[in-house]
Amino acid sequence: MSQPFLPSRRAEEFGTRSAGGVPPKILAEAAVIVERVRSGGEEALREYTTRFEDCAPEAPLYLTGETLQGHLDELPSGDRSRLERIAERIQTFAQSQRDSLAPVETPVPGGHAGHRIDPVEAAGCYAPGGRYPLPSSVFMTAITARTAGVQSVWVASPRPVPITLAAAAVAGADGVMAAGGAHAIAALAYGVGPIPPSDVVVGPGNLYVTAAKQLLAGQVQIDMLAGPSELVVIADGDVDPAWVAADLLAQAEHDTDAVPILISLDAELPSRVEREIENQLEDLPTASTAKEALRDGGVIVCDTIGEACLACDTIAPEHLQLSVSNPGDWSDRLQHYGTLFIGERAAEVFGDYGVGPNHVLPTGGTARARGGLSVMDFLRVRTWIRADSAADADLIEDVAWFARREGLEAHARAAEIRLGDE
DSSP states (O other), X not given: OOSOSSXXXXXXXXXXXXXXXXXXXXXXXXXXXXXXXXXXXXXXXXXHHHHTTSSOTTSOSEEEHHHHHHHHHHSOHHHHHHHHHHHHHHHHHHHHHHHTOOOEEEEETTEEEEEEEEEOSEEEEEOOOSSSOOHHHHIIIIIHHHHHTOSEEEEEOSSOOHHHHHHHHHHTOSEEEOOOHHHHHHHHHHOBTTBOOOSEEEOOOOHHHHHHHHHHBTTBEEOOOOOSOEXXXXXXXXXXXXXXXXXXXXXXXXXXXXXXXXXXXXXXXXXXXXXXXXXXXXXXXXXXXXXXXXXXXXXXXXXXXXXXXXXXXXXXXXXXXXESSOGGXXXXXXXXXXXXXXXXXXXXXXXXXXXXXXSXXXXXXXGGTOOOOOGXXXXXXXXXXXXXXXXXXXXXXXXXXXXXXXXXXXXXXXXXXXXXXX
């Protein structure tokens, strides 16, 4: 083997990978599409779905109720049972997250203050449908929205296949719009046909999806701007190299832009993993995609745990897998990742397909600022103040003082007018 599949890299090479964002050309093209859907509504949406072959001109654009249920009923019983079992795991985890949140009430001068937690009314969920349809993304977005309590949940997916439609039925979505790309995101955001304007638009997608979300952020809430998928495997000399190779290849087959990275604490491990990668690629149907992605990944060899943690935190990967003999010693030392898999038995693919935690995760180093999609993305924490008696004089004086410090006299007077209101 003349050239390794995974080249030797430095962590800093990956730490700057998201600096460019969406290319200006694609952002400009997406802006035209978004504006056309905003102004043209369903006519514009149908124009784009035909142009980009999201669905045939004569095919229905919106698939709802009986249609979704029909696709679910047509599945073999074993497939349906598996879908329902996976959905239950995702819903159970999301419900645990929801149950961990509670309203707050606390005494304040003259009364009480607090917050309440309520869902948004409408959510749009995007599920990619390009090279590989992803019904799993239907589950991760729509089930999470429903568990949060969202009333209207619509899914958008180009060329939706039967299992995607069946997944939407299991997830409890109101319907599926057969559209993808920037025009689908715009339609979800602004509302079109039976789809109401969304308060939140979530889900992974290609650069045009990401560009549209970037353009619409501020008009609607978005989850994140997703880039190519990433996996860092931290491994020591005790790990099975075949398992490491399998995990890296699972990441690499996503897309040619995927980023599989091995951080090794053993100088000999990379060569053993390379041999396993070579062996496993021989009969892998997605080998051509995986080989290209491997070239964009790499190997980082570290001498100590501290050095490995620093390298990983510099990358801040979407997925982080601890394939080491003492994974518990690592968990509290690592600061930046989308989701963590502790121990080599906790394969990243289990997270993709429904152990419970969400697989919609921050990429491109943005795990430094946020975690993965959760019920929290569909909830609003709203504060309140209740006055039970006359306002405390000290409070009024403090408010008036601060207002005048900022040059806002009417603010000060609105407070002072309540002095002695009893």
